[in-house]
Amino acid sequence: MKWIVNSEEMKMLDRNTIEHFKVPSIVLMERAALCFVEEVAKRVPCGHILAVCGNGNNGADGLAAARLFFQRGYKVTVVQAGDNGKRSKENQLQRDILAQYGIHITEQLPSVQHFDAVIDALFGIGLSRAPAGTYAEWILAMNAYSGFKAAIDMPSGVSSDNAKAYDPAFAADLTVTFACQKAGQLLYPGRMLCGELVTAQIGITDDSWLDQKPSGFTLELSDLKKIPQRHPRGNKGTFGHVLAVAGSENMAGAALFCAQAAYCTGCGLVKIYTAQANREILQSTLPEAIVSVYTNQPSASSLDEALEWADTIILGPGIGQDQAALQIVAQVMQQAAVPLIVDADALNILAKNLDLLQDVRAPLIITPHLGEMARLCGQTTKQLQQTMRAAAEQFAEKYRLTCVLKDAATVTAGAFGTSFHVSGCSAMAKGGSGDVLAGIIAGLAAQGMEPEAAAHTGVFVHGLSGSYAAKIKGSYSVLARDIIDAIGHVMELSKNTEEGAVL
Numbered sequence: 215m216k217w218i219v220n221s222e223e224m225k226m227l228d229r230n231t232i233e234h235f236k237v238p239s240i241v242l243m244e245r246a247a248l249c250f251v252e253e254v255a256k257r258v259p260c261g262h263i264l265a266v267c268g269n270g271n272n273g274a275d276g277l278a279a280a281r282l283f284f285q286r287g288y289k290v291t292v293v294q295a296g297d298n299g300k301r302s303k304e305n306q307l308q309r310d311i312l313a314q315y316g317i318h319i320t321e322q323l324p325s326v327q328h329f330d331a332v333i334d335a336l337f338g339i340g341l342s343r344a345p346a347g348t349y350a351e352w353i354l355a356m357n358a359y360s361g362f363k364a365a366i367d368m369p370s371g372v373s374s375d376n377a378k379a380y381d382p383a384f385a386a387d388l389t390v391t392f393a394c395q396k397a398g399q400l401l402y403p404g405r406m407l408c409g410e411l412v413t414a415q416i417g418i419t420d421d422s423w424l425d426q427k428p429s430g431f432t433l434e435l436s437d438l439k440k441i442p443q444r445h446p447r448g449n450k451g452t453f454g455h456v457l458a459v460a461g462s463e464n465m466a467g468a469a470l471f472c473a474q475a476a477y478c479t480g481c482g483l484v485k486i487y488t489a490q491a492n493r494e495i496l497q498s499t500l501p502e503a504i505v506s507v508y509t510n511q512p513s514a515s516s517l518d519e520a521l522e523w524a525d526t527i528i529l530g531p532g533i534g535q536d537q538a539a540l541q542i543v544a545q546v547m548q549q550a551a552v553p554l555i556v557d558a559d560a561l562n563i564l565a566k567n568l569d570l571l572q573d574v575r576a577p578l579i580i581t582p583h584l585g586e587m588a589r590l591c592g593q594t595t596k597q598l599q600q601t602m603r604a605a606a607e608q609f610a611e612k613y614r615l616t617c618v619l620k621d622a623a624t625v626t627a628g629a630f631g632t633s634f635h636v637s638g639c640s641a642m643a644k645g646g647s648g649d650v651l652a653g654i655i656a657g658l659a660a661q662g663m664e665p666e667a668a669a670h671t672g673v674f675v676h677g678l679s680g681s682y683a684a685k686i687k688g689s690y691s692v693l694a695r696d697i698i699d700a701i702g703h704v705m706e707l708s709k710n711t712e713e714g715a716v717l
Contacts, residue, residue: 215437217420218430218634219394220375221339227393230422242416243271243304247278249414250366250390254279254331255286257388258362261330262289266323266352268336268370269294269301275366276335277308277319284317291329292319295348323352329361334384336370339396344380345371353382365389368396369407377404378600385409393418397430400634401602401623430603430632433674441671441708442480442661450482454660457524458653459517459546460531461488462539466495468532468558471646471694473503475653476528478701479675481660487520512542521546526553526660527576530560531649539563543570550576553665557581557652565589571613577665578615581652587619607632616669618655620648624673628666637677641684646694651676654701678704 219227231237265280267273273294284290292312312319334356336349345353353370356363363386368374371383374396389408391399392415398404399411445452456476461469469492473484477500485504486496493507506520521527529546533539543563546554547570554576556564561582564570568590571578580590584602588595591605598605599621606619606627616628622643624635655672659665679700683692686700 479657
């Protein structure tokens with residue numbers, strides 16, 4: 215597990231390292247500059263460097279980097295805005311050092327249109343509004359220069375907290391960040407503007423949290439060890455029962471995918487409660503499943519029986535949004551007493567009946583994509599794209615649930631914290647992929663994994679499975695069934711989590 219921080223948390227870590235552990239700020243700065251230079255030098259081994267620096271400590275990092283490039287034999291042009299009265303003492307110290315080395319600092323961007331590397335050291339992680347005036351002009355010009363683009367800590371014009379890309383924003387080929395990755399580097403659109411992301415360790419360790427708790431994290435391969443291991447004397451009861459309340463007429467695929475994914479994640483038995491029209495399809499394509507059907511109207515008693523049987527419940531994939539579906543959702547929400555994963559059509563029903571969320575007894579996980587979340591929150595998709603983390607966290611806290619907010623980079627928020635998932639790829643953007651995710655989470659929870667942990671881990675497993683499928687099938691041709699086929703490979707990594715075993 216790696217911690218993911220926002221700007222305030224990063225400033226706290228920096229401050230605690232300096233004030234509590236007595237590590238001089240200039241030492242951290244020199245290490246940051248050295249790490250940055252080494253990463254750029256791997257990609258641009260020689261040539262002419264343009265370093266554009268602000269007046270804060272990010273700018274000081276840039277000044278220090280310029281000096282290190284100069285000492286390595288690069289030609290260096292350094293540009294910095296005039297003193298606005300806010301120049302930090304570290305920034306002034308780095309200016310003085312450059313002066314002693316005879317490195318000139320100018321306040322005007324050069325007219326030359328090509329540099330071997332353009333270094334952005336204007337704002338770092340502290341930006342909270344759109345760049346304006348000279349800084350905006352400089353960012354536009356920096357983007358227009360030809361040559362390799364590299365940002366120190368954060369591309370200027372991108373929020374480190376929510377990934378919002380202001381106008382203008384620096385478009386980096388490489389971003390070297392320090393100590394911890396920032397949320398704005400993992401979410402879109404900020405993630406695209408970071409280019410390749412490298413995290414450099416400069417001496418700020420987990421000790422610097424002191425008595426604080428990180429609010430964000432991302433999972434690593436070693437976290438797969440937390441998946442329950444298979445007991446050698448286990449049976450289908452040992453590994454749990456998943457009930458999939460899924461599928462309506464012409465929507466058998468949704469039921470099939472979530473049920474199949476739950477099986478492939480390791481649960482012992484799956485029952486599908488679905489419309490009569492799906493019986494033949496499901497029994498022929500997934501004979502391992504128990505199929506319980508209803509005709510025109512669902513039977514409350516048969517659904518009650520299925521709910522009592524289940525260790526974990528999936529509610530919603532492909533059930534439709536008619537009166538029968540509303541009846542099913544209301545009954546499950548009111549009576550479920552085991553972990554409940556709510557997806558797809560059930561979410562759209564809940565958006566019109568939010569009162570159903572008030573009295574849920576079961577541990578609840580919802581898995582909306584941005585459109586479904588927009589309906590739940592009464593916002594637009596565009597608004598949510600700018601506030602994914604906040605939206606997921608606020609909804610999770612308000613309704614005491616775990617919210618898996620799905621996008622190219624998924625955010626999962628719950629009582630434990632907020633995880634950021636970047637393990638998947640665009641090959642997964644196909645119908646049925648979300649049904650597979652619901653099945654994976656349910657399969658993990660049915661085997662005894664704590665429900666919120668199952669949500670965080672399930673998204674990670676889902677992404678790894680998609681990436682593995684893309685390696686085999688290519689980025690264009692992956693189907694939901696291919697993601698399911700890859701789950702077994704990823705689950706085996708819970709036994710062997712060496713980096714070389716990933717894909």
